[in-house]
Amino acid sequence: MCGIIGMIGSGDVVPALIEGLRRLEYRGYDSTGIATLTGTGLERRRAEGRLVNLERRLAEVPLAGTLGIGHTRWATHGVPNERNAHPHASDRVAVVHNGIIENFLALRERLTARGHVFATDTDTEAVVHLISDYLRDGLGPDEAVGRALGELEGAFALGILVVGYPDRLYAARKGSPLAIGYADDAMVLGSDALTLAPLTRRLTYLEDGDWACLTRSGAIIRDAKGAVVERPISLSAVSGAMIGKGEYRHFMLKEIYEQPQVIGDTLNALFNPAERTITLPALPFALETVERVTIVACGTSYYAGLVARYWLESVARVPVDIDVASEFRYRAPPLQKGGLALFISQSGETADTLAALRHCKAQGLWCVAVVNVPESTMAREAHAVLPTLAGPEIGVASTKAFTTQLVVMAALCLALARARHAIDRATEARLSRGLAEVPARAAEVLKYDDALHALAQEVAEARDVLYLGRGTSHAVALEGALKLKEISYIHAEGYPAGEMKHGPIALIDETVPVIVIAPHDGLFDKTAGNVQEVIARGGRIILLSDAEGIAHVGAGVAHAVTLPVVDPFVAPILYAIPVQLLAYHVAVIKGTDVDQPRNLAKSVTVE
Structure with a gap:
């Protein structure tokens, strides 16, 4: 959840640390801080809130050094303020941490009894004093760090400085991600490749339980048992130039407008236009042997999984189980050895989803x-x-x-359906053709931005908003409600349109906008009936449909947005875009922080 960076080099590392924190701010922005080892010892600068506050502090009280660590925080233990901001330090050790130390209370009690004084409410400070305690007992820094790591329970990625040793920077990981980078005349550590991209693309990813001592010329890596190990150096595909907002006001708007391009990029890697077929990357199992699919994900990725379940069951004719990752292991579902498990994640570091992957792998499932x-x-x-x-x-x-x-899951669905002979060649060609048209149709949807901005003025005045949809549109309704909640802080709920009469209809009055996602598909007539039920009760309908659907509903809707005609198979991909734009414009009108909404972080790396 938090982001960490560290660097040891021959020149001043502070500018590189600040740039790294700027790239890490999407992981947490409750507070920030850096620490360096200088000729006079350990120095820190910390600030509550965004990175700009730390930069202001550094302008007032400059800091330099050839060895340093930095942190941007998403609070777990302790309120977000300067006192609880990382790096945490004693007179001997400074630490930055991503994760949770589960046994910190027991460690704190033991160390307090030995005379250590704790200055914060965080779990991380226990790591500082534990290493300091071993140093006080006469151990060298390598042994003190190794012994301390062996006592920590939980998930963590750590960057560690030891006073008196300006030639070494320690890194450790258990559960939380951490990479080591090999730069020119310097070594770096960071939470992800994006953080380190301006400094180097030559990265080593520490394995679970690894810890390392970095010097200016390299790294000695040890496993959880303390044995020196070799880990491969790989060349990251992430570019140092891939982060600017360009002409856009917010990253979110820029990323919405990038969708025609990135949908096309993703599709081009999977689609053979000449044969109108999907070709997946090499898999270690045969698709025709798949008899059941388990999907695990969190948040928005879970909603993508809901669409995928609908596709896989209706098109590929494969039964699908789906769970939110935070519940999956604790439900202890029976799993069939040799089955297929799909794990959907933007970051690939989501703690609950990663734990579910490891659980399924241990149970003998194929994990994709x-x-x-x-x-x-x-x-x-x-x-x-x-x-x-x-x-x-x-x-x-x-x-x-x-x-x-969604594009990837649609492609998997078609490949699985073909392998299982669940669809004929003509149907595969039709669905593939519909998928191939998505990038162009996505560009058309963006032309409705002005209309959605006008609608946002009305939605921004609401206290509650209801989103309705059937089939795959139900998942889009859930996603639309989530987007609105995340960035505008307006209460919103997504419901299957057919469930409205089982409770939510009690909320309907003239103050509650009802946003209906309804492409003109096989379920449209039933959704149209639900629309009329809302209108009859004075509800304000905002209808997202194509021209035929809007004409079919007729008068009575407050607003309608006419979207391109597409094959119903790919409609959820296209209809996701207007709900994103609507949420964006509402948030801008309300004056919230669109890119970094309160209490949220991009990558949830703790359970």
Whole structure:
């Protein structure tokens, strides 16, 4: 959830640390801080809130050093303020941390009894004093760090400085992601490849339980047992130039407008236009042997999974189970060895989804990751990867990652249906043709931005908003409600349109906008009936449909947005875009922080 960076080099590392924190701010922005080792010892600068506050502090009280660590925080233990901001430090040690130390209370009690004084409410400070305690007992820094790591329970990625040792920077990971980078005359550590991209593309990903001592010329890596190990150096595909907002006001808007391109990029990697067929990357199992699919994901990715379940069952004729990752393991579902499990994640680091992957792998399932970060832990640990080529997504509210996930799942559905002989060649060609048209249709949808902006003025005045849809449109309704909640802080709910009469209809009055996602498909007539029920009760309908659907409903809707005609199979990909734009414009009108909404972080790396 938090983001960490560290660097040891021959020149001043502070500018590189600040740039790294800027790239990490999507992971947390409750507070920020850096620490360096200088000729006079350990120095820190910390600030509550956004990185700009830390930069202001540094302008007032400059800091320099050839060895340093930095942190941007999403609070778990302790309120977000300067006192609880990382790096945490004693007179001997400074630490930055992503994750949760589960046994910190027991450690704190033990260390307090030995005379250590704790200054914060965080779990991380226990790591500081634990290493300091071993140093006080006369251990060298390598042994003190190694002994301390062996006592920590939970999930963590750590960057550690030890006073008196300006020639070494320590890194450790258990559960939370961490990469080591090999730069020119410097070594770096960071939470992800995007953070380190301006400094180097030569990366080593620490494995679970690894810890390392970095010097200016390299790294010595040890496993959880303390044995020196070799880990491969890979060349990251992430570019240092892939982060600017360009002409757009917010990253979210930029990423919405990138969707025609990234949908096309993702599709082009899977679609053979000459034969109108899908070709998946090599898989370690035969698709025709798949008899059941388990889908696990969180948040927006879970809604992509709901669409995929509908597709896989109705088109490929494969039964599908789907769970939110935070519930999956605790429900302890019976799993069939040799079955297929799909794990959907933008970051590939989501803690609950990663834990579910490991559980399924241990149960003998084939595990396939649908991820946007090819260097992520999930991608490395799965048996196979179906990549979404969305590029870096900085806005906390996911947009282009969602639609590219849908493209990948649609492609998988067609490949699975073909392998199982669930569809004939003509049907495959028709559905593939519909999928191939999505990038162009997505560009058409963006032309309705002005109309959606006008609608946003009305929605922004509401306290409650209801989203309705049937079939795959139900998942889009859920996603639309989530987007509105995330960035505008308006209460919104997504419901199956047919369930409205089982409770939600009690909410309907002239103050509650009802946004209906209704492409003119086989379920449209039933949805149109639900629309009339809302109108009869004075509800304000905002209808998203194509021209035929809008004409069919007739008078009575408050507003209608006419979207392109597409094959119903791919409609959820297209209809996701207007609900994203509507939520964006509402948030801008309300003056919220669109890219970094309160209490949220991009990558949820703790359970």
